[in-house]
Amino acid sequence: MAVDSLDLALQHFGTPVYVYHEIVHNQYVVNSFREKGAVFVDSVDEVPNGSVLMFSAHGVSPAVRDQAKARDLHALDATCPLVTKVHLEAIKYAKSGYTIFLIGHEGHDEVIGTMGEAPEAIVLIEEADEVDSLEVADDSKVAVLTQTTLSVDDANRILSRLRERFPDLESPAKGDICYATQNRQDAVRELCQDVDAVVVVGSQNSSNSARLRELAAEKITKSFLVDGPQGLSLSDFSADDRVLVTAGASAPENVVQDTITWLCENFDGTVEVATVREESVHFPLPRSLRAVLPATK
Template sequence: MKVILASPRGFCAGVNMAIECLDLAIKSFGAPVYVYHEIVHNKYVVETFKKKGAVFVDDLQEVPPESILLFSAHGVSPEIRQAAKARNLTAIDATCPLVTKVHLEAIKFAKLGYTICLIGHEGHDEVIGTMGEAPEAIVLVETEEDVDKLEIAEPDKLAYLTQTTLSVDDATRIINRLKSRFPEIKGPPKADICYATQNRQEAVRILGSEAQLVLVLGSQNSSNSQRLKELAKESGTPGYLVDGAKDIVPEWFQGIETVLVTAGASAPEVVVEECLDYLVERFNATIEVRAIREEEVHFPLPKELRKLVSIT
């Protein structure tokens, strides 16, 4: 069996930055370091940090006053920031800068009196944080059908933004429907879907045609990983999303000669290597790395952490 190993895959710059933040915080301040929501949507990463002393919470009431608190890569609403201040928590903001960009766009459009259509998935941490910036101005749009149901009082004061981890194709379809219904709608100066999400989707789109099965490393609650699996299936290739080698079902590979392996933007390379080892041992697979694009993006640590641990 041949394995095509997609590149780029795995950690993006935002995830790298958030993980480095949490690692440094634990080393600098000692355990426990509290994290509002999962630092990134990956089971392996979360479990690894729990062993190091990270405590993940969904309610700030669980965080003792004056503790160290990290905001996850997905961002938080102003309400959460205020609640952290009220509890006298030392907050470290590990929000991905590309998510922060969407927050700032929401604030800008809201101040100008626009209604904002936020294209995204209900309940996702990133969507909750973005909507919290201007809840009275933002309407969540998940599908083209949602667009058809919209009733906008001032269509000439309408804008759209997107969650950063969406399927490019899905987002494009919804944006086109919005533009069809509301020709005057305004969008962000630059697309909101992050470079890493687009690159990983492009790799599956290009390389998936050469494979009979696509194996995506990532957790079930990872939006960008789910999109990779769905993209494979949309092109007619069976796609499976797994956290690691233990989730692989050998029967998937009956009659399969070529497999494409990739990983979502929050999946660590160690789980990719475990799965490759499994495929080599079980099916005598050969590995061929195929790069469709180079990534050299790096985000600096947040100012709170640079200041607290004297990093320049």
């Protein structure tokens, strides 16, 4: 959805369209959009007054929205609805006086945006060992949220420690980890049982891609995270290797296919498609973008 939104914004508004941080954490996608005229910025101050600014799929804090409004920017919000769900949960718990434990990685765009919703109420937790030293005003009013792109196993380890320490811990009825992230982790866990190597197509700064490689590496020594076939070497594989190829949630399909083609051409390989779970979720374009694109209403 975020990638489609930026494509349509460039077509409708022309260049430049400014984007707050990377639209998704994938270098191929980001570089492709740079060539089309998108300008990625790390501060709203870099955007000229009155320009078009798109918020990335990872979401932003209220402070960033306020800065955009103050500069009279035409803001287009491409935040993933699953991230928006976490933001709304944070607001709800904070208004009710809860201390919120956010399981996530410090410095990640999504974590920064979520913590910005209620910085006085949110405590970031990265490791299970941090739980024992937590201090809160009221043990009976604590809640937990999760960065959407985490390892399910890692998040569950921290969550288990939190529940032991805080029996009254509340959490959303439906978990926060993205369905696409969880499905890919489940697939790697199941399919890497019978392979000799795993190739994850995705960028180094993609949290969900990195978790896939880490999950594979627990069982398979030859596990690689690459932006595409250019990141692989002939010496990485043996001719009789059985290779599992998967991809991060924002990796373009053409790059995945290029990687498969490279393996087949260099090792006379054949392809077997394995389906663990079908995905049919579709997110609509942002309302702010639909409003200026009549054909998409």
